[in-house]
Amino acid sequence: MLRWSIATVTMGGTLEVKLAAAARAGFRAVEIFENDLTFFSGKPRDVRARALDLGLDIVALQPMRDFEGMPEPLRQRNFDRAQRKLDLMEELGADLLCICSNVHEESLGDPERSARDLADLADLAAQRGFRIGFEALAWGRHVRDWMQAWDVVRLGDRPNLGLVLDSYHICVRDNPIAPIADLPADKIALVQLADAPAILMDPMSLSRHHRCFPGQGDYPIDAFLQAAVKAGYRGPLSLEIFNDQFRGAPANVIARDGMRALQACGERLDAALVAEGAAPTLISAPLPKPPAVSGIEFIEFAASGAESPRLVALLEGLGFARVARHRSKDVDLYRQNGVNIVVNREQDGFAHSFYLVHGTSVCALALRFDDPARALERANALGAPTYHGRVGPGEAVIPAVAGVENSLIYFMPERTRGGGAPSNWDRDFVFTDAPEHPGPLSAVDHLSNVVRRTEFLSWITFYKAVLGFVDEPQVELADPYGAFYSRVIGSPDRSVRIPVNIGDGGSTAVSRFLETFAGGGVQQIAFATNDLFAFVEQAAAKGVRFLNVSDNYYDDLSARFDLAPELIERMRRLGVLYDRAKGGEFFHIYTRMFDERFFFEIVERRSYDLFGAANTPVRLAAQAGELDEAARTRGSVGG
Numbered sequence: 001m002l003r004w005s006i007a008t009v010t011m012g013g014t015l016e017v018k019l020a021a022a023a024r025a026g027f028r029a030v031e032i033f034e035n036d037l038t039f040f041s042g043k044p045r046d047v048r049a050r051a052l053d054l055g056l057d058i059v060a061l062q063p064m065r066d067f068e069g070m071p072e073p074l075r076q077r078n079f080d081r082a083q084r085k086l087d088l089m090e091e092l093g094a095d096l097l098c099i100c101s102n103v104h105e106e107s108l109g110d111p112e113r114s115a116r117d118l119a120d121l122a123d124l125a126a127q128r129g130f131r132i133g134f135e136a137l138a139w140g141r142h143v144r145d146w147m148q149a150w151d152v153v154r155l156g157d158r159p160n161l162g163l164v165l166d167s168y169h170i171c172v173r174d175n176p177i178a179p180i181a182d183l184p185a186d187k188i189a190l191v192q193l194a195d196a197p198a199i200l201m202d203p204m205s206l207s208r209h210h211r212c213f214p215g216q217g218d219y220p221i222d223a224f225l226q227a228a229v230k231a232g233y234r235g236p237l238s239l240e241i242f243n244d245q246f247r248g249a250p251a252n253v254i255a256r257d258g259m260r261a262l263q264a265c266g267e268r269l270d271a272a273l274v275a276e277g278a279a280p281t282l283i284s285a286p287l288p289k290p291p292a293v294s295g296i297e298f299i300e301f302a303a304s305g306a307e308s309p310r311l312v313a314l315l316e317g318l319g320f321a322r323v324a325r326h327r328s329k330d331v332d333l334y335r336q337n338g339v340n341i342v343v344n345r346e347q348d349g350f351a352h353s354f355y356l357v358h359g360t361s362v363c364a365l366a367l368r369f370d371d372p373a374r375a376l377e378r379a380n381a382l383g384a385p386t387y388h389g390r391v392g393p394g395e396a397v398i399p400a401v402a403g404v405e406n407s408l409i410y411f412m413p414e415r416t417r418g419g420g421a422p423s424n425w426d427r428d429f430v431f432t433d434a435p436e437h438p439g440p441l442s443a444v445d446h447l448s449n450v451v452r453r454t455e456f457l458s459w460i461t462f463y464k465a466v467l468g469f470v471d472e473p474q475v476e477l478a479d480p481y482g483a484f485y486s487r488v489i490g491s492p493d494r495s496v497r498i499p500v501n502i503g504d505g506g507s508t509a510v511s512r513f514l515e516t517f518a519g520g521g522v523q524q525i526a527f528a529t530n531d532l533f534a535f536v537e538q539a540a541a542k543g544v545r546f547l548n549v550s551d552n553y554y555d556d557l558s559a560r561f562d563l564a565p566e567l568i569e570r571m572r573r574l575g576v577l578y579d580r581a582k583g584g585e586f587f588h589i590y591t592r593m594f595d596e597r598f599f600f601e602i603v604e605r606r607s608y609d610l611f612g613a614a615n616t617p618v619r620l621a622a623q624a625g626e627l628d629e630a631a632r633t634r635g636s637v638g639g
């Protein structure tokens, strides 16, 4: 029966923790890595009992290395070693032993000889009712491609000898995928799934450190999965991910992410099968269809004390005005054209707890969904439970799930066309001013998340699987104190775009943010305007301070682009940055950081669709200067 499985090597921790995490995430099968047994305090049969208790089937024992095609006496030694593995399988209750292609320098590389060794081993295994699977390692000494492994298996010709197909080894060597559909189903012993980023690196290092869940990398996992299913394979589909970040994260989170990625994979697999007139596998329970997200309804700040008037002054400097107060809570609505900012100063409840941990910060993001109820059902089915907050009498209940660092993502209906604000504003708020407030800013252009490195792929999977977002290629840039990585993810209609950023290095802007913020979160909100220069002059007059950009930047700009000297002088005077791509132009500016924590960006796009990545190192350097200065000031004040 087709079913999802996970290799214990994918998760960190002890074997007991891994098995419990796999079961909790909904897996019913596991592949045991022998190394995990080495650190297990009990006997292998205890592992079997534990797995049985948890409803987990042990589908394979891994790995047996450097087995086939060895000269004597190594050959005999290998068979002795194999006997012990078969004994171990007996105790574990596993019926499949995975052999990966030989990398040993003394291996002979004669396919007939290798086939004979595997056939002899299969005969030994048959006495106990076991099977042998042969897998081509991309860096095998003689067998590197699944086609070569298939030649050996075919020559070996035993009913209990089959192929292990691992998407990583196949995709990293660009092996053909379509012909997998023509393999005899009973010759596929196991299918393993692993994605990886399309970066140039030797296949072994890439495999050992950068494998990731389907949908997190760049490999054609969907096509691979379809080919295996079309071949008639109906066994376990096992996640086999070697990744240091995964092992460093809690096993429960990794197992949940793995299941989430597989559920999305199963959804696409069944959709493709149905589109071709074939029956769906129903390997995962069908999910409510992915939501269509069509924009940000509001951004909510948690604020308190003396910081709150400073935040409000900054918002007003940017052109926002308070238009409404909450009926029963210390919550205000600031508005400008279609952009809503909620400032929550309540002294208990969710926002205040968030404030106590993170200080003044974005504690919630409300997105507009085509069908919020269906979207929530999908989120729940993908392991993102509904958040239940405290609701006052007569208040609208807005369903939510947890986002980055347990901030909230509210599920709101689409804005009613021509009908003004959605009903919850009127139900929960009293408008003290005209509900529409004009201003220089027209929309939220994007907002960025900073997350811990270990959580980066987790959030990519969340946004893609749960919210139906799509991602763009990853960008890598220099930070003055290390490296900066960014991947933009957003709704397919591009109404919501979120660069998700991570850093490498103890003093990078990202690391400093994680430290001052006590975790990941929203570091930047970018607003769109039609006239950036006019906006900057107005905002500066209202006391908004913008990031200092070095003179060298503007000297360099005049060398790179044929811009009028007066324009460059104007940008230099105001601190405006510039980029140009594909015939479009981009003018943008950053505010100084609020309490060394977050900042706003204002952008004017002229047929330009990117994010000015060329200017990110300039921004990071200027912010590093700002943070260093703040640290010096604190130092002198504190003595």
Ligand code: MG
Binding pocket: 135, 166, 192, 240
């Ligand atoms: Mg493998």
